[in-house]
Amino acid sequence: MATKKIIETPRSLSLIIAIIVSLITGLGFLFITSISQSQQLLTLFAFTLFVFTVTYLCSLILVNLFVSKRIKPLYKALYSVDKASADLVDELDQNNLLQRLEYDLRVWAESKTDEIDRLKQMERYRKEFLGNVSHELKTPIFNIQGYVLTLLDGGLEDPSINRRYLERTEKSINRLIGIVEDLELITKLEAGELQLNMERFNIISLIDETFEALEQRAKQKNINLKFDKEYSKAIWVYADKKRISQVLYNLTINSIFYGKENGTTTVSVTDIGTRVQVEVNDNGIGIDQKDLPRIFERFYRVDKSRSREQGGTGLGLAIVKHIIEGHKQVIGVRSNLNQGTTFSFTLDKPGK
Ligand SMILES: Nc1ncnc2c1ncn2[C@@H]1O[C@H](COP(=O)(O)OP(=O)(O)OP(=O)(O)O)[C@@H](O)[C@H]1O
Ligand SMILES: [Mg+2]
Known part of the structure; x- marks a missing residue:
């Protein structure tokens, strides 16, 4: 163990070799020429120093060559997919090769552990x-x-x-x-594969179309679909119209499914600077605070039997969230049990 600790780098190994060789040759020199004068002692010292330096340099070069010859293929295997890094290996500082390899191996192992965790999570x-x-x-x-x-x-x-x-x-x-x-x-x-077809359109008209499409469903529960106020002018947004129509449809149909008989769904559109904010509010069954953080997860339903009764799969809100976030916008929800729920999301105005 102790030897292992001392011989950690090519330098320390070369140093040990040089000390041993210079000691042996120095002793040999002493043995051959019996020293008596101080002049000869100086010669002995100079000779030993010379042997030490030459041996140290030669062994350093040889050990480095030996080590790098074996390490470089390893390095190339490590970075086999990364051509740029593989080329870099040829330029590596020979003296720091071992430390560098140790460091790079640690980084590599950490990245592999992360990758394995990610794969396990995906599985x-x-x-x-x-x-x-x-x-x-x-x-x-x-x-x-x-x-x-x-x-x-x-x-x-x-x-x-x-x-x-x-x-x-x-x-x-x-x-x-x-x-x-x-x-x-x-x-x-x-998978991030959905292409957005961005265009300029009037959000008020799109909400009107959604109300029309869901009129019959709303009537069955005597739910009133309305705007918070009269919007006499168009409000233009820049987004994927088909997808935003889907968002409005999912939020409005939820407000009917989870709304109470004779209830009301109110949609409002507010100018908030460079964006507009759309809110879909109902006075339905509401969502418990403990369920709110999970509401956008796919397949998550607060009341499974009630949702399934309505033909729900628990995908509607997950789709809505993905679409809004795909537009780099935000979606939020606030709710009180038995009082109602409000979903709000933002959209860009055109010409930003
Ligand atoms: N407006 C709302 N009021 C009360 N609860 C709601 C409301 N909107 C959604 N929820 C709750 O959130 C759950 C998830 O909604 P989501 O739209 O994702 O799924 P779903 O309606 O069950 O099925 P589908 O995939 O058909 O939309 C619902 O099952 C319901 O429990
Ligand atoms: Mg739904």
Whole structure:
């Protein structure tokens, strides 16, 4: 152990070799020429110093050559993918090769540990994602199977149920399509593959279109969809219209799903300087403070049975968040249980 500690660098190894060689030759010199005068003592000292220097330099060069010859392939393997670093190896300072290698190996090991952690995390995500996907797909598939079996077992000839069961089958198929489309979109968004088609458009008109598209659904619960005030002038924003339409749709349909009968959904648009802020507010069931931080996670639902009853998968808000963040904008939520919820997000104004 102690020797290992002393011989840590090519320099210390060369120093030891030089000391041993100069001692041996010095003693040999003494033995051959029996010294008596001080003149000869000086010669002995000069001779030993000379041997020491030459041996030290020669062994330093030889040890460095030996070490670097073995280390360079290692280095090149370490940086095999990085051509620039591999070229750098040729220019490495021979004297510091060992320390440099030790340092670089540590950095390399740390980066590999981080990479392994990241891969493990991705693997966990993948498993969880697959588990959730198959779970979500099962419900509509089993429903369809049930309707078809009933129809095949004589229901087809029974006019009281055949149409009803076919309509239910169609509803489940639409649900399946919806889930698959959402999954496709979230996969693209998470992989950062979605291209935004940025354009200038009037956000007030887009909100109006969303209200129209959801009018029937709102009516079923007697929910009033309205603006906070009258917007007589257009408010222009710069964003991907199709995606923002999806954001408005998801937030508004949530306000209906999780709104109370005879409730109200109010949308407001506020100028906040270089941006506009859109708020979708409802006076529905609200979200508990403990659930709020997780609300944007994919597949997260506060009340699973209630959400599923509404045909919810728990992907809507995850998609919304990705779209808004993809625009480099922010989205937030505030809510009080049994009182209501407000989602707000920002958008750039054109010509920024
Ligand atoms: N306006 C709201 N009021 C109360 N709870 C809400 C509201 N919006 C969302 N939530 C809660 O957040 C959960 C996640 O919403 P999200 O839109 O992501 O999924 P979902 O509505 O269940 O399904 P889908 O994928 O069809 O949108 C919901 O299940 C619901 O519990
Ligand atoms: Mg939803």
